[in-house]
Amino acid sequence: MFDHLLFPTDGSSGADRVLDHVVDIATTHDATLHLLYVSPDDPKRRPQAGDAEHFLSDAVARAEGSGLDTVDEIRHGEPYEEIVAYANDTDVDLVVMPTHGRTGLSRLVLGSTTERVVRGSTVPVLTVSPDADGGLSYPYERLLSPTDGSTCATTAHRLGSELAVETDADLHVLSVVDVATLAADVRGPQLIDALEENADRFVEEADAIATEIGVGSVTSAVEHGVSISGEIRAYVEDHDIDLVVIGTHGRSGFDRFMLGSVAEKLLRRSPVPVLTVRERDEA
Structure with missing residues (x-):
C-alpha cells in the first residue's frame, strides 16, 4: 500500500x-x-x-x-x-x-x-519521535483510530484499516465523550446521553468499515473525559498502542484539525508515532 x-x-x-x-x-x-x-x-x-x-x-x-x-x-x-x-x-x-x-x-x-x-x-x-519509549519497531502490532464520525476521521480510519490488513495488526477504534463542555449546561445529563449515543454509533460504523475492509481483530471503545487528546493518550498507554491514525481537514480549513486541536495536541505529546491523513478535497 x-x-x-x-x-x-x-x-x-x-x-x-x-x-x-x-x-x-x-x-x-x-x-x-x-x-x-x-x-x-x-x-x-x-x-x-x-x-x-x-x-x-x-x-x-x-x-x-x-x-x-x-x-x-x-x-x-x-x-x-x-x-x-x-x-x-x-x-x-x-x-x-x-x-x-x-x-x-x-x-x-x-x-x-x-x-x-x-x-x-x-x-x-x-x-x-527518535526518543520513543521502548524504541521503534515495524510493522506496528496495535493501531488506534480515534473517531468523531466526521468525514476526515472516516478517511483516516479507512487507511488505518488497510494498514492493519496489510501488516496483520490489531485495530482499536475509540470515540471520546467530552464531558468538560457540558459542565455549565443544565441539560448536562440529557446531553451526555445524546453524546454517548453518537459515540456508540461512530464506533459501530467504524467497526463495520474495518470488518468490510478485512481487519481480523477490531476492538471498540467509548471513553469519557475532560480532554479528548488526554483520553486518547491514556488509551494508548493502557492498551500498548503502537500507532495513532487520525484525520485532518482539507484545504478549505486545513488550519484546523479534526476535533479542533486534538490532532495538533497528539502531534505534540503522543508517546507513539502519529499518522495524520488529510481529508480529500473532493470529499
Whole structure:
C-alpha cells in the first residue's frame, strides 16, 4: 500500500535514528525511498559546504544496504514549502518526519515545520519521535483510530484499516465523550446521553468499515473525559498502542484539525508515532 516513501533529512541525530525506522517501513512494503534535503535560503540556516551531499549519500548508502531502491534530491528554499511541494508533486504515498532536528528541520512538532507539512501535504504524514519509549519497531502490532464520525476521521480510519490488513495488526477504534463542555449546561445529563449515543454509533460504523475492509481483530471503545487528546493518550498507554491514525481537514480549513486541536495536541505529546491523513478535497 506504500510504494513510495519520502523522508526529509537534515543529518541530525534525531533524523539519523528515525532513518532506521523508515528503512524498516520501506523494506516491509518493498517501497522506493525518496530522501530529500532542503537547504534554506537564509544564509544563517544553510549547512556548510558539502554537508547536504554527505548527509544524503550516507542515508542512501544505508537504505541501499538494506536492498531498497532510492531517489535523492537537494532543494533550496523554505523547508516546509519544499517538503510539501515534493510530496504533492511526486508519487509518494507517505511522508515520514522526525519530531526533532536541527536548523532546517528544527522545532518540528514543537514548532512550525512539521505542523505546516501536516497541514499542507495532500499525502499522509507519519511523525516519529527518535526518543520513543521502548524504541521503534515495524510493522506496528496495535493501531488506534480515534473517531468523531466526521468525514476526515472516516478517511483516516479507512487507511488505518488497510494498514492493519496489510501488516496483520490489531485495530482499536475509540470515540471520546467530552464531558468538560457540558459542565455549565443544565441539560448536562440529557446531553451526555445524546453524546454517548453518537459515540456508540461512530464506533459501530467504524467497526463495520474495518470488518468490510478485512481487519481480523477490531476492538471498540467509548471513553469519557475532560480532554479528548488526554483520553486518547491514556488509551494508548493502557492498551500498548503502537500507532495513532487520525484525520485532518482539507484545504478549505486545513488550519484546523479534526476535533479542533486534538490532532495538533497528539502531534505534540503522543508517546507513539502519529499518522495524520488529510481529508480529500473532493470529499
